Amino acid sequence: MQRIYVDNAATTAISPEVLEAMMPFMQEVYGNPSSIHSFGQEASAALEKARLEIAEILGAKSKEIYFTSGGSESDNWAINAALSIGAKRGKKHIVSSKIEHHAVLHVLKRLEKEGYEVTYLDVNGNGIVKLEDLKSAIREDTALVTIMYANNEIGSIQPITEIGALCREKGVLFHTDAVQAVGNLPVNVVEDNIDFLSLSAHKFHGPKGVGVLYCRTGLALRGLIIGGAQERGRRAGTENVAAIVGMSAALKQAKDNMQANNIALKKMQAKLIDELLKIPRSRLNGDPIKRLPGNISFCFEGIEGEALLLSLDMVGIAASSGSACTSGSLDPSHVLLAIGLPHEIAHGSLRLSLSNFNTMEEMEYIIENLKIIVKRLRDMSPVWEKLEKEANTNGLQ
Amino acid sequence: MQRIYVDNAATTAISPEVLEAMMPFMQEVYGNPSSIHSFGQEASAALEKARLEIAEILGAKSKEIYFTSGGSESDNWAINAALSIGAKRGKKHIVSSKIEHHAVLHVLKRLEKEGYEVTYLDVNGNGIVKLEDLKSAIREDTALVTIMYANNEIGSIQPITEIGALCREKGVLFHTDAVQAVGNLPVNVVEDNIDFLSLSAHKFHGPKGVGVLYCRTGLALRGLIIGGAQERGRRAGTENVAAIVGMSAALKQAKDNMQANNIALKKMQAKLIDELLKIPRSRLNGDPIKRLPGNISFCFEGIEGEALLLSLDMVGIAASSGSACTSGSLDPSHVLLAIGLPHEIAHGSLRLSLSNFNTMEEMEYIIENLKIIVKRLRDMSPVWEKLEKEANTNGLQ
Amino acid sequence: MAYSKKVMDHFANPRNVGKMDNADGVGEVGNAKCGDIMKVYLKVDDDIITDVKFNTFGCASAIATSSIATEMIKGKNLQEALSLSNKAVVDALDGLPPSKVHCSVLAEEAVKAAISDYYIRNNIAHDSELFKCTGCCNSCDNL
Amino acid sequence: MAYSKKVMDHFANPRNVGKMDNADGVGEVGNAKCGDIMKVYLKVDDDIITDVKFNTFGCASAIATSSIATEMIKGKNLQEALSLSNKAVVDALDGLPPSKVHCSVLAEEAVKAAISDYYIRNNIAHDSELFKCTGCCNSCDNL
Numbered sequence A, B: 001m002q003r004i005y006v007d008n009a010a011t012t013a014i015s016p017e018v019l020e021a022m023m024p025f026m027q028e029v030y031g032n033p034s035s036i037h038s039f040g041q042e043a044s045a046a047l048e049k050a051r052l053e054i055a056e057i058l059g060a061k062s063k064e065i066y067f068t069s070g071g072s073e074s075d076n077w078a079i080n081a082a083l084s085i086g087a088k089r090g091k092k093h094i095v096s097s098k099i100e101h102h103a104v105l106h107v108l109k110r111l112e113k114e115g116y117e118v119t120y121l122d123v124n125g126n127g128i129v130k131l132e133d134l135k136s137a138i139r140e141d142t143a144l145v146t147i148m149y150a151n152n153e154i155g156s157i158q159p160i161t162e163i164g165a166l167c168r169e170k171g172v173l174f175h176t177d178a179v180q181a182v183g184n185l186p187v188n189v190v191e192d193n194i195d196f197l198s199l200s201a202h203k204f205h206g207p208k209g210v211g212v213l214y215c216r217t218g219l220a221l222r223g224l225i226i227g228g229a230q231e232r233g234r235r236a237g238t239e240n241v242a243a244i245v246g247m248s249a250a251l252k253q254a255k256d257n258m259q260a261n262n263i264a265l266k267k268m269q270a271k272l273i274d275e276l277l278k279i280p281r282s283r284l285n286g287d288p289i290k291r292l293p294g295n296i297s298f299c300f301e302g303i304e305g306e307a308l309l310l311s312l313d314m315v316g317i318a319a320s321s322g323s324a325c326t327s328g329s330l331d332p333s334h335v336l337l338a339i340g341l342p343h344e345i346a347h348g349s350l351r352l353s354l355s356n357f358n359t360m361e362e363m364e365y366i367i368e369n370l371k372i373i374v375k376r377l378r379d380m381s382p383v384w385e386k387l388e389k390e391a392n393t394n395g396l397q
Numbered sequence C, D: 001m002a003y004s005k006k007v008m009d010h011f012a013n014p015r016n017v018g019k020m021d022n023a024d025g026v027g028e029v030g031n032a033k034c035g036d037i038m039k040v041y042l043k044v045d046d047d048i049i050t051d052v053k054f055n056t057f058g059c060a061s062a063i064a065t066s067s068i069a070t071e072m073i074k075g076k077n078l079q080e081a082l083s084l085s086n087k088a089v090v091d092a093l094d095g096l097p098p099s100k101v102h103c104s105v106l107a108e109e110a111v112k113a114a115i116s117d118y119y120i121r122n123n124i125a126h127d128s129e130l131f132k133c134t135g136c137c138n139s140c141d142n143l
């Protein structure tokens, strides 16, 4: 059976070039970068080379890059560190959005229990934060604004440049979860006035379990995981050299091929969107323009997402109903509810997320099979029966 | 030039079998274990298989194993989680030792600033905690005892079974940093009454950047990195599947070969210790019996450790002066000071840590070169000059 | 989230799926907000369930539990059908993930609702207690 | 922690290493507790440093700074030798890691201490201010 992977927002395959770059560090060059002997110094040199390369791609300085175990750690760390800066001046307020990833939202929920106040900005129907809302939400005691660069479920891209400028103007720290953006969009921390940025390598054909926290120089970065003097004393733990080298190779590859990839992705994306909109009572979630080039998020009325996913899986198509972390939970996605969808529609969501490893032929296969599956599930759905009846009645009136 | 790696306490090479076990998960099986499609389920199955294998080797249950990014994260997490349990009953006291790894010590230092009280137990001249000291240190309000299984610098093994029994008897939570022990010694969490245990794969020929926190069932494990529902909601972040599979393969290999490896290691260790003790004014640090099979820790009076290391490196021998994380710092090791060495002697420390990849021929090479290097550095050392003079004067009297 | 082979089989090839035009009893439970609705149609002849159909909106285990539940009551008398427990449904499917057990409760309730409908249509006295929603599917509370 | 080639060369092949039996001036600075001791021996002839030796207990950069410092003052007159700065030593070694800069200070001080000793032995008036410990090597404070 043909197998098609269109769940690249959940994770991506390591690209062959990235794996090749990693291999020496899983074999000969195994030293601990903190060791002063040659084994260690070889590892250390590779580490610092990777740091510099990543910094340059993000428009940052080498010493602003901290290696972490992934996007979740970076998010947790950034928020905690930013608040510890604000705590010195008694700041106890945070501004975020209703569509953040759980790695941000759950941290904020915990902080609320600990006495912080959080304003969760609404988004418009396309999943985009309104600048006026942000402007009026920022207060004297706002310690941090944390708004994601691009959404993992519906692909909507936030006006980060404007948000960054506004935060800088108001003197508020700004963190962005750029886990879905980096590798897909050109991200520049200086142009966007970003103070903290999270990224994760496995979203752009790098390895799992490694990420970056960018922290602007001049900000006191309180460690989350402390101990040894790694990462200039800010993040303890023997560095995952192979993964870090792989991350840097993956980011470089993503940057070099970004333009070409984006063109190809957008073509496949447009094809899918056009065809899926032809299915009755289907809707595209997220902004039609300001969206990640590989993201296609749909709702199909009258059916439920998990059944759809498993049906797709049975014909070899690997997709998601929203974020990977919540697949299998009973509640519909907080993101789909935030863009105003009723529960019954939000249940019928499907996310197809493409990478440059996908092909137009695969899109054809997906469209063909998806149409059959949606029909099959609707045929056995009492909700669809009702919708049809209502439509007929309305038609008759 | 011959290259000899005897810094295995800092990190080890990935064994070829471990790498082989990892490769599929860096290539075809790249799904996110949280995804419900087949790519995800294959990854998830591998993850749970690894969890079960690791659990069985430690005498634990599958659901007591939490995957982390390494020993430092596990240490930070365990201590924070244990204290949050104690906090519910107002417990604000911790017992630890003076020779813990920085991943424990620095966390404790921070906690002291936040209002916790910490008793750092002394160790005897061989680097071993005294049980009576522990007994009298535990108080009504003691939330946690955290004592390492085996020391990373001097290799001394603590009486963990007795410590665990004492803690259980007194109703105090017990964490052990077993990063240096696991893979080298048989560790059983049930027999040793361990509540929390940290381990790190790269210390036993597994990959870097992955570890385990064992947390006994029944204990509320407050997350350190929160977000997605991974690790039963206790540790967020897309799982590092390849590394986790590698860790499990490495642990299994270590367990299967432990007896044979220990015999070989002890033979090499004995050879080195015997020969190095022949160097005048040298001393073995740590317990002669209760020590890690691959650890050789020495001090050579009249010389300084870094000069020794770099001299060794120039003849292809990769060693350490203590822990990798502190190499290059000015202060002598807190561990060597804790066993009662004066600063001037502690500066002249050398740690050789062996693995089963080392050979007896390599030991010969090390002994031969080390003798030459120690002599060369002493010949240019004004401290040595003084020591010699004193000895002569004493001899004349 | 790993389903048994049995669940996947009933999801992929659901038995008795469909509607019934002149059913003797119809039961519908669940609601779209929660993500699961099951509708069971019965044909009853001399106290025996001679035919049964179902329609389900919901996840794979909702479809599978509906499918196996209909199979388990077909040909049985109403008393037997009423004794169908959610546990029996779970067992027949070789188990369900904990987060999906509520689907089996829904299946049990859908069968009972259809039988209840048959009793009411035919003015047959019955213990209404038997047909009360167990409230086990508390997914609604979580919303 | 990466040392320059120059540092490694002076560490591996230190120049002027050794003792001197009948030195005209000897200076020793640092202490074993801090991990660095440098001892510099001078042979002075008509205000010119005609020979110099050193002994050092310490890390690679301590040995390298001693080595290059002795090289830099050999053949110079005392006034020139006194003007040797730690910065010049660092530059001559193509740089030192930040945590090792104190070694260069120690080297400067060792040279000055030896010259001071020569002045004192020979009753030559000199500005003692010049020879005061800069306290730059504050590693002792950290212990």
Ligand SMILES: Cc1ncc(COP(=O)(O)O)c(C=O)c1O
Residues within 6 Å of the ligand: A236, A237, A238, A239, B009, B010, B069, B070, B071, B072, B073, B075, B101, B103, B148, B150, B151, B152, B177, B179, B180, B200, B201, B202, B209, B211
């Ligand atoms: C005793 C001990 N604890 C903790 C650690 C930290 O482990 P990691 O570097 O994997 O975070 C190490 C080694 O570095 C260690 O030796």
Ligand SMILES: Cc1ncc(COP(=O)(O)O)c(C=O)c1O
Residues within 6 Å of the ligand: A009, A010, A069, A070, A071, A072, A073, A075, A101, A103, A148, A150, A151, A152, A177, A179, A180, A200, A201, A202, A209, A211, B236, B237, B238, B239
């Ligand atoms: C927007 C966003 N933030 C954070 C994360 C967490 O990243 P990781 O799984 O690498 O910890 C993800 C993906 O899982 C994501 O999509």
